[in-house]
Amino acid sequence: MFKRGSISTAVLACLGVYSGAVLAQQAPAPQQTLERVEVTGSRILSVNAESPAPIQVITAAEIGASGVANLQDLLLKNPVFGTPGISRTNSNFSTSSAGVATIDLRNLGSNRTLVLVNGRRYVSGVPGDSSVDLNSIPTDFIERVEVMTGGASSTYGSDAVAGVVNIILKRNFQGMILDAQVGESQEGDDRKRKFSATFGMNAPDNRGNLMFNLSASKQGAVYSRDRSFSAVDQYTLSGFTGEPADIFTPLRPFYSSFAPQGTFTFRDATLNANRSFTFDPNGNQIPVSTNGPNGDGVGATGYDRSAYRTIAIPTDRLMLATKGEFNLSDKHTVFFEGNYASTKTKTRLEPFALASTDILDSGFIPAENFVNGVRVRNPLVPDTIYNNALDRDGDGLKDFSFTRRMSDIALRGNKADRDTVRIIGGVKGEIGKNWNYDTYAGYGFTKEGQTGTGQVNVVNFRNALAVMQDVNDANNNGNTTEVICIDPVARAQGCVPANVFGANTLSPGAAAYLHAPSSLNTKTTQALAGFSLSGEPFELPAGPVGVALGAExxxxxxxxxxxxxxxxxxxxxxxxxxxxxxxxxxxxxLEGRFPLLKNLPAVKTLDATAAVRQGRYSSVGNTTSWNSGLDWGVNDTFRVRASYAVSTRAPNIGELFQAPSQTFPTGLIDPCQGVTAAEQSTRATRCLANPGVAANVAANGEFTLNQADAQGVSGFDSGNPNLKAEKGQSLTLGFVITPRDLVKNLSITTDYYRIKVKNAINTPGRQYALTQCYNGDASYCQYITRRPTDQGANSAGSLEFINETNANTGGDFVEGIDLTAAYATKLAGGQLNARLSYTYMRKAYNKPTPDAEIDRFDGEIGQPKNRWLLNLGYNIGPFGLSATTTYIGKSHLDDTFLNNPDLWVTIPTKSQASVKEKYYLDLQGSYSWGKSTQIYLGIDNALNTKPAPIISGLPGNVTGAETASIYDAIGRRYYIGLRYSL
Known part of the structure; x- marks a missing residue:
């Protein structure tokens, strides 16, 4: 009798992927019972489960040999995955979803990578998005992970444009497995604590099985100050004066001009010019010298933000997973799956950088105020300002502007509690001899509650700066020498005067009055139901035709x-x-598999597949996806496969409905930099048309930016309810070689892939909008706002806002070749296993708009042309060793950045803006006592490979880490663990 079940070891070999352990564990014996199985990418159950699309398999043994606490950490080593959209090492500055673990196939975005659990959708972990948080899936409950690259929307629906990651949970497990692990980095941080318990039991008469997994893990923080490459605030030389020999040589230190003691600027009546000063630690007024007179940080009045920033945020996880099956009869089974995950994260970064423009739009703070028509001095304002300042905003009052680091309020950061719940259940079974059915329904949600610190209440700040000496005892407390807030309503609400002149000058009462704790609550829900029927309605001369149909x-x-x-x-x-x-x-x-030929010369088998899916969305209307494939088994050694798919992706909730949300982008180059009044180019003409730019040029001779303005660009991101579904076209061509007669246990696969996304849902990009506004299509200027003329000679005309809205853009394209090779053999009395996965990215680009030139990104940092992963494992008797080598090829900075004509520096060649290849080596060894106990220990990044220097100001930079997400910023780390099974 045939049974529906998981894919067998023999089937994996047919797929051309060796699934044996790289490990220190014995592989299970091959299954003897033939089963009808469902291969990722198809709904048809079949004994001969072969796929015309490439599938890579990661086994439970490989997960165990990696020692990872989160599946993301393992998957990202595989070269088919791009840099993560969100992880615990790139989300310290995120306003939500910090610490979420997402994955991204082919660098096409996590929202184009569909994550399934046991072939069914999983609830998103990111509000407004479709990305699954791998924090909510316990690694020790996973049997294997099947990764299919290429479009699969006809099988699974929207989001499978780049491919599918199907996480298969353990099945029919009996007994108990306990796993405990501790570890930390060479620097004594990144402390890891992990515990997992898996239980399984069969029902009487083996009519069912029930399984549970309880997992808990804690991963500690890594701070920027504890790594030499990020210990000091720094910035790239680009965009500022100088001609560096190496674009990666930073200005170091490059302290922030927003310092706790404040910088104060006023228009001096005597000099008839702007004048600025700050304070030394003793409260004396001194000139501003952000990085010291010699630029070496000595005697600097600036602020080192890196002393507080975080590379890896601490993440705690608690997970409970369960699944079960119960046979109603020999042919019908009820099943269920349940997941609960609680994740806690904590971000931390430097105190808030406040400017007077954050308090009043003009940025000018009165040094005096009118009270009942009488001019009253703010007694907290230093004499230097009050005696010499002019009125700059026309209200008749002397005024000043300031910047200040609000370190006497609180560090910024947030604590987030995230809960994910998913329950799914259904009935599956057989109808007649050749038909199987599966029906299910499920519900899931992710909730996040977040509290934050370090922000300030702007309204309260305005009240706290408008103060006077209470000579008339306005508050009736008998004290006529104290300073009070002028507004009686504000006083009644607890207003406390704010002394911002110097470091730590705010009283505890003022700090409490100004502090604005923040909160965030999110909820994402998913309800789903489906029915499928799979069978073999008739036979052709070459074999039975397989069919699957259903509705969801x-x-x-x-x-x-x-x-x-x-x-x-x-x-x-x-x-x-x-x-x-x-x-x-x-x-x-509807899906079909058609055996065309069989047992002919040069044709052992020839099967064709085809599938189509029709959907109706409440948001975008009707969609159609389809695919076709051909699988040609030439003989027992050589197999050729090809597939072509047209996939659709409907816009997610955030892309459709996101309200204008503020962000602070980095790595932008202002096209107006260096423009002079005499220049006659299109760029100069459009720049000088802005009054602020013209005023800046008139005062400085050319358009000049100061440090605060270069780092102070903001903008708003908005959804677009008029978006249409995007369409992906994917082609794969490949072959599988299994030369059993020549070399046993060797498998080689090679696949060409090409994915093109039309009408891709993206934003054109802020740098693209800037370039178009001043050098091309002037319609983009509507998204750009510059600061007005009253901001002073150095700030006037600087970029204030660049807004973006989601749109169906020109599209995305990736093309390349995958190679995998696996080999196993007996060696010196032991077992040697080896597997290589290599990806060559031949070409990749996006088009910001349908009419724009393509923007190549293959070979850029985060998308190297060459990546490979080599696993080696050897076990002999009770001992086991494994080594994993990850290679990231040489990469260069974003072409858009390099070719920007508005850079103040010149980068002649890509080689002067490239980083070298990186090798990472992970090692694990184990020793087993009998069949029940195993101790293991490992070293990750054993070579202590340093990250590439993608410093602040360069595209791809992760703030605080001073590198890009693709590189390891933590360094060498160790762990030791114990497994016990019963």
Missing amino acids: YRRESSSTEFDALTQTGLNAGNALPNTAGSFNVKEVF
Whole structure:
């Protein structure tokens, strides 16, 4: 009798992927019972489960040999995956979803990578998005992971444009496995604690099976100050004066001009010019020298932000997973799956950088005020300002502007509690001899509650700066020498005067009055149901025809709610309005597998596949996806496969409905830099048309930016309810070689892939908008706002806002070759296993708009042309050794950055803007006592490979880490663990 089940060891060999352990564990014996199995990428159950699309398999043994606490850490080593959209090492500055673990196939984006659990969708871990948080899936409950690259929307629906990651949980497990592990980095941080317990039991008469997994892990923080490459605030030389020999040589230190003691600027009546000063530690007024008179940080009045920034945020996880099956009869089975995950993260970064423009739009703070028509001095304002300042905003009052690091309030950061729940259940079984059915329904949600510190209440700050000496005892407390807030309503609400002149000058009462704790609550839900029928309705001369058909329904919703001050931007930070939305989709699908030829010369088998899916979305209307494939078994040694798919991706909730949300982009080059009044180019003409730019040029001779303005660009990102579905076209051509007669246990696969996404849902990019506005299409200027003339000679005309809206853009394209090779053999009384995975990215680009030139990104940092992963494992008796080598090829900076004519520096060649290849080596050894106990220990990044220097100001930089996400910024780390099975 045939049974529906998981893919067998023999089937994996047919796929051309060796699934034996790289490990220190014995591989299980091959299954003897023939089963009808479902291969990722198909809904048809078949004994001969072969796929015309390439599939890579990562086994439970490999997961165990990696020692990872999170599946993301292992998957990202595989060269088919791009840099992660979100991880615990690149999300310290995230306003939400910090510490979430997402994956990205082919560098096409995590929202184009569909993550499944046991072949079914999983609820998103990111509000407004479709990305799954791998934190919520316990690694020790996983049997294997099947990775299929290429479009699979006809099988699974939207989001499978780049491919599918199908996480298969353990099945029919009996007994108990306990796993405990501790570890830390060479520097004594990144402390890891992990514990997992898996239990399984069969029902009486083997009519069912019930399994549980309880997992807990803690991963500690890594701070920027504890790594030499990020210990000091720094910035790239690009965009500033100088001609560096190496673009990666930073200005170091490059301290922030926003310092705790403050910098104060006023228009001096005597000099008739702007004048600035700050304070030394003794409270004396001194000139501003951000990085010291010699630029070496000695005697600097600036602020080192790296002393507080975080490379890896601490992450705690608690997970409970369960699954079970119960046979109603020999042919019908009920099943269920349940997941609960609680994740806690904590971000930390430097105190808030406040400018007077955050408090008043003009940026001019009165040094005096009118009280009942009488001019009253602010007694906290130093004499230097009060005696010499002019009125600059026309209100008749002397004024000044300032910047200040609010270190006497609190560090910035947030604590987040994230809960994910997923429950799914159904009935599956056989109908007649050749038909199988599967019906299911499920519900899942992810909730996040977040509290933050370090922001300021802008309204309260305005009140706290408008103060007077209470000579008339206005508050009736008998004290006529104290300083009080002028507004009686503000006083009644607890207003405390704010002394911002110097470091740590705010009283505890003032700090409490000004502090604006933030909050965020999000919820993402997913409800789904489906039915499929698979069978063999008739036979052709070459074998039975396989058919699958079915229908599915899915409803998704998402909401994001910030506190009132954050929504309006009245906490001096990002203005982040609430966002909410939902959609539903009804789909039907049909799939067929057709054996065309069999047992002929040069044709052992020749099978064709075809599938189509029709969907109706409440958001974008009707969609159609389809694919076709051909699998040609030439003989027992050589097999050729090909597939072509047209996939669709409907816009997610955030892309459709996101309210204008403020962000602070980095790595931008202002096209107006260096423009002079005499220049006659299109760029100069458009730049000088802005009054602020013209005023800046008139005062300085050319358009000049100061440090604060270069780092102070903001903008708003918005959704677009008029988006249409994007369409992906993917082609794969490959062959599989299994030369059993010549070399046993050797498997080689080679596949060419090409994926093109039309009408891709993206934003054109802020740098593209800048370039077009001043050198090309002037319509892009509507998205750009510059500071007005009243901001002073050095700040006037600087970029203030560059806004972006989601659109169906020109598209994305990736093309390359994958190679895998696996080999196993007996050696010196032991077992040697080896596997190589290599990816060559031949070409990749995106088009910001349909009419734009393509922007190549193959070979750029984060998307190297060459990547490979080599696993070697050897076990003999109770001993086991494994080694994993990861290679990241030589890469260069973003071409858009290199070719920008507005850079102040010149980069003649890519070689002067390239980073060398990187090798990472992970090692693990183990020793087993009998069949029940195993101790293992490992070293990750054993060579202590340093990250490439992608410093602040360069594209791809992760703030605080001073590198890009693709590189390891933590360094060498060790772990030791114990497994016990019963």
